[in-house]
Amino acid sequence: MQTYIYMVRHGDSPKTEGNEWTRGLTDRGKADAKRITELLAEEGIEVFVSSPYQRAILTIEESARSAGQEVQLFEGLKERVFLNEDSRMPDKELYPLLEQSFADPTFALAGGESNAECQNRAIAVLKQLLTSYRGRKIALGTHGAVMALMMGHYDSHYDLDFLWNASKPDVYRMAFNGQELVGVKRLWHSTKEEVSTHVPAEDEGNGQQRH
Secondary structure, three states: OEEEEEEEEOOOOOOOOOOOOOOOOOHHHHHHHHHHHHHHHHHOOOEEEEOOOHHHHHHHHHHHHHOOOOOEEOHHHOOOOOOOOOOOOOHHHHHHHHHHHHHOOOOOOOOOOOHHHHHHHHHHHHHHHHHHOOOOEEEEEEOHHHHHHHHHHHOOOOOHHHHHHOOOOEEEEEEEEOOEEEEEEEOOOOOOOOOOOOOOEEOOOOOOEEO
8 A cells, every 4th residue: 555745846936025934926836836736636635734834835725625624734844944944045045055965964054954954854754644644645835955855865866956957836746655665756747937857756666767
């Protein structure tokens, strides 16, 4: 009996409004959230969990409502804390930090957390979900860096290059036998307005990787 985790990276979010907890979705992000709702409805999701950040919640909220479910929030699933949670770090500072962090998982700025620390607290939640909802389908509202770290825990091919090439939003279906990852499939299909994405993936059920 397999358990499925649907990693749902949030849609496009305004970079200048609110803090990391309160930033919502742009008009494009809201439109993409409707596509997410349609996609997840076809999958028959039974459980909905999310980072406590608004942009992640809003991306799967309608899917949960349509399924008659509520979104369960887990602080351990929030995006990696790069410096603090009050404001977004500018891209010109964030990108070099990500490169250094993936080269050295223990590196962290003062007041922030390392890749290793972020990965550990997110994986603790993921393992809990796999135990509590074994054999079910779980949608997980998430963010780019923490998503790459969770997936990278099981397969090192999900690394910084994977993160650079992931889109907003993005959806990956992870199949588990117990706590063992046995397959990953990308379900999101980019529109012409999005950057095309090429990621490593496994064929579900046979463990064969495509590179």
